Each structure stands twice: as C-alpha cells, then as structure tokens.
Amino acid sequence: MTGTQRSLSLTRREALQAGAVAALVPALLQLGAITPAEAAETQLVFGTVGGGWLDGIKKIFLEQTGFEKQHDAKVVWDVQADTSLITKALSSCARPVYDLLQAGVTGAAKLSAAKCIAAYDRSIITNLADVDDTYKSGDYFVAVIRLLNGLVYNTKHVKDKPTSWDDLANPKYKGKVGIPVYSWVGSQLLHAINKAHGGTEANVDPGIKASAAIVRGNDAVMVQHSNMGDQLLQREEIWIMPFWTGRMINLKASGVPVDIYYQKDFLFADVGYVVPSHGRNLQLAQKLINATLAPEPQLEILKRFKYQPTNRKVVVPEDLKAAVLPEYAKNRAAKIDWKKVNEYADRDLERWNKEVLGS
Amino acid sequence: MTGISPRAAPYALSVPALALLGAFIVVPLCLIFFISFQERSATGLWQNVWTIENYRRALTDVFYVKILGASVRIAAITTVFCILVSYPIAYHLARSTGAVRGACLFLVLCPLLVSTVIRSFGWVVILGDGGAVNALLDVAGIGRRKLLYSETAVIVGLTHFLVPFMALPLMVAIERIPRAVEEAARSLGARSLEVFRLVVLPLSFPGLVAGSVLVFTLAVSAVVTPLFLGGRKVQMIGTQIYDNVTVAFNWPFAGALTTMAIGVTVVAILVARHTASEGRTIR
DSSP states (O other): EEEEEEEEHHOOHHHHHHHHHHHHHHHHHHHHHSOTTOOOOOEEEEOOOHHHHHHIIIIIIIIITTTTHHTTTTEEEEOOOHHHHHHHHHHHHOSSSSSSSEHHHHHHHHHHTOOOOOOOOOOOOOGGGGBBBGGEEEETEEEEEEEEEEEETTTTOOSSOOOOOGGOOOOOGGBBEEOOOOOOHHHHHHHHHHHHTTOOOOOOOOHHHHHHHHHTTTOEEEEHHHHHHHHHHHTSSSSEEEEEEHHHHHHTTTOOOOEEEEEETTTTEEEEEEEEEEETTTTHHHHHHHHHHHHHHHHHHHHHHOOOEEETOOOOOOGGGGGSOOOTTTBBBOOOOOOHHTTTTHHHHIIIIIIIIII | OOOOOTTTTTHHHHHHHHHIIIIIIIIHHHHHHHHTEEEEEEEESSSEEEEEHHHHHHOOOOOHHHHHHHHHHHHHHHOOOOOOHHHHHHHHHHHOHHHHHHHHHHHEEEEEEEEHHHHHHHHHHHTTTTTTHHHHHHTTSOOOOOOOSSSSHHHHHHHHHHHHHHHHHHHHHHHHHHHHHHEEEEEHHHHHHHIIIIHHHHHTTTHHHHHHHHHHHHHTTHHHHHHHHHHTOOOOOOHHHHHHHTOOOOOOHHHHHHHOOOOOOOOHHHHHHHOOOOOOHOO
C-alpha cells in the first residue's frame, strides 16, 4: 500500500477502533468520566423543559444577565418533559446528573422526601427575601413564576361565561372540551376538581367521578401540552379547557376570541428550580437561581410569557395586568397538600386510567 | 494468534460482543426483574422488601390484562398492515438495480431519519379534524370523521413507522429467490398472483417471519405513537409503564408490567420460530 493509498483507506480494524472511540467518547462525556480539554470553565447541567420556554430562559436568564461570562461557567441544557426531569433526578439521587433542574411543587416535594434536593442557601439566593412565603415550599423550593390556570373559553361559541368546573361537563360542549393529560397537568387538575367537589387528598372519589363526567361523559379531547392547547383553541376544535393565563393572553392578541374565568378551586402551578443535594456545583447553581428571582429577569419573563412574577419588587406594567390574578379570584385557588398527594400518586394514576379514561 | 488455542479462539472473539450485550441488555433487564419484586416506596423509587404483589396486581386485575390484550391486538394488526404494505415495496427493491434501487431504498428508510415525536405530529396534522384525510373525505361526499385519538390512528402511525423493519428483511429474502424460478413458473402458465402465492411467498417466508417478529415486538411496546395519536384514550402496555415510571414513580409495578411485555415478546418469537420451522418442513 502506498503512502497516498494508506492515507485514504482504513483497515477493518482501524474502522472498528474509530467506531469504538466514536461511541465511547460521548458516553464517557455524558457520564462525566472525561472532560473536554478546552472546557476550563465550570459546566452547569441544567434540566428543563424545552420549546419556547427554553428559548426564553436562555435569553433572559443567561444572555441578558451575562451569567456565564460573569461566573466563567457554561450552562449545558438537558431538555426533558417535566415528569422525566423529576424521574431522572430521583434515579440519580446519589450522583446527580443535574446541577439544577426545573420542578413544580409536587415534583420538588417528591425529591425533598427522598432527600435528593438541598435546602437553599439564603446567603447566596438573596432575592428569596423579596418573594412572599406563599411561593415557597419548605427551604428547598421557591417559585420563579406562577402559572394561573382558569377556564379558558371561546367567546364566540361559549355564550354563557363558565363559572365552575362543572361547566366542562355541560352537554352543550360535548366533544369541544379540552382536558390536559394526566402526565402533564391532569394529576393536579384531578385534585383541584376533587376539592371543588368536597374531596380530600386521601379521598378522590368526588374528583374521579366529576373528571369521568367530563372526559368520558362529555367526550373531552386529551391535550398533551401547551402548544397543542394553543392549536386546538386556534382551530376552534375545542371551545373550553382549563388553561394558562399567559397562553390565553397571547392567543387573544393573535385574534383568537378567547377569555378566562377563575372559578372556585381553580388551579395554579408554581414553577421553580431546585438543587440536587449531592450536586457538584451547589453554589453556582444557587447563584443562577438567584438571578432568575431578580426583578429585571422576572419582568422580562412576564413580558414574554405573560406568567405572574413572584418577586414583589416587580412593577407590573398596566398593559400586563391581565397576567396577574384579578381581585375577584384572590381566595379562590384550590388548597392542595402536594406532599400528601404524592403518597397516593400510584392509586390516583390507576383510578384515572381505569375510571376516567376507561379501557 | 498467540496464546489462544484454535478451539478457544471463537469463544475469545465473542467476548467483546457478549460483554456489551451483558452490560447494556442483560444487566438492565436483571435490574428491572429485581425491582419488579420490590415494594413501592412513598418517598423514593422502591424499598428493599421482597413481594410478588406487583405480579399479582398485573396478572389478576382485568384492567391490565385487557390492556395487554389490546397491545397484542394493535401490534398484530400493525404487523398485518406492514406485511401488506411492505411486500410490493420489498419486491420492487429486490428486483430493481442501480440508482432506482438506491433512491427507493432511501425513501423506505426516510421515516427512520425523523424522530417518532415529529412523525407523530405529522400524523396529528394529517388525521386531525381539519387535516388532509378529512378534507378528502369531505370532497368525496363521505363527510368528516373523527380519525385522530383512536386505535385506527395508532395503527396508521405504527404502520408508517415500522414498514422499513418489515420491508428490509423481506427484500433480502426475495433477493435470494432466483429470477429463473419465477420465470419457470410463468412459463408453466402461472399468472402473476399465482407466482406470488406459490413461489415468492413460500420462498420469502423466513424474511416474512423475521420482519413480523421485529414489527410485532416494536409495536407491542410502543409508547410515543400511542401517546400522541391515541390521545391517552388508547391505552397500551408501553404507556402504562411510562406513566408508572414518570408519574406514579412506582418502578416496581412498572418492572412487573415490563416483564409481562417481555414475556409476550418471547412468546411471539417462539411462535415465529416454530412457524418458520414448520414452513421449512412443508417446503
């Protein structure tokens, strides 16, 4: 073989060796066994949901705050469904795959009960002082945003303003009702409906019965995620569903005839960031959480997504007042003990699948 | 080769492959099997208390038995549709040459280049109330139908995804049939359909069995397609496992359901092997 030929061809052994190296390197990188030579800065593995939310937080929490430059850090994103984030954090409790991850109150409670997340260090997350206790769970969770979930309805087709969860079971809207799937908001929804019908965390009979009347009785469309909810409302394939305020405002701005009403025992979802107990960059992760709680990024999030900020120093502009909870709904939110809910997660899922969805 | 006897060499050479299989298939499966005999933990993922409760629940609760039955039914129907769609494709691929073959092969493999999620979204648009299929039905005077979020939608999506897994083994099997055999049948008066039924089908039977096993196995454990196209109202064993892992955090029960699904797959493979050997005996 001449030198030229040698440089252009590979033996089977060389090809196999190249293949093995190509397969092993990403695997070892993922496991953290090796680090790229140029990666002198600290890597911060951030677990989050993706889509438009990811684009927004990249811009607002990192680019606009200059966080990476300021701390000589590189944020590495791991995009997952929110339930998958919690599952991954639980299964990697002793050797966490994340430095920080997105969580709701329920997920954070689960991680805390399993001792997989650390208490916040108030000397690092100084902005905690500007957040009311209503947005906090223990010393391990604080909401960065609060997503309000009322009855979003098409004003063209739904002439009588909906006033309670029972409106979703109104036969007038048969086939035109949207319900979030259980793995998305459905599990929380079940407990809100349950409370509205006199149930408790331990007794979900009323909630299951009322949910079945909506899903099976009224042939509800199961909505997998927010974007799907947007599309179904836009195309008028559904006329009414429990949905986020921020989404409703953006739909309305794009010409879709929708409005929202916060019924008794409406749902809200707090979204924040938690820090795995055995994380490699505990301090840096908390510095990033502190940045997310500062008034400026919170205002940017409000402007972009129309989600309610949690830092009391944020001055909500007049044209964004619709994004925050109106006066009439102040004491209407369902009061749910998510720690207790977690104890019955297995039972509730089975009952939802059997009695609400049916086989 | 020095140091290894010629008799031991084949075993030594298989060590890397066995090590990979062991590390990435056998060990995780053993772990799933182990977890399936543990108790659920209210705080963690499981607790080290041995129990057969997860199997009792999975095997005696009519709900889960029905779901397993539905998964097998959907997988079987998908396999039949894949066979019907794949035979003409595989035959054409096997009998064409050059650029045409390359282009056709690329088209068959194309669906595999797109993620299942994206593909499923495509079908959501096509089968939706305002989608292309309903528009055609409207034009044809049949009227719009609720196609999405049904077993039909799941079968359509799975068939689209799994056709390459059927077409490729079939193509290889048909390629091995000499053209002369088909020509001999024709020269003896057999029509095209008879050539297919009496010559191509029996001789490509091993490819059909291999493809069916692949398609059935992948369909019975599908998660993403039933999630998106079944709208959660079509419940399959894969979606139950997914929910128990990520929503209920009941890994032991998910492990028991997984073991059940593996059991069904193993039975399917055994049936296929038996059918294939019967087929050889008959020929």
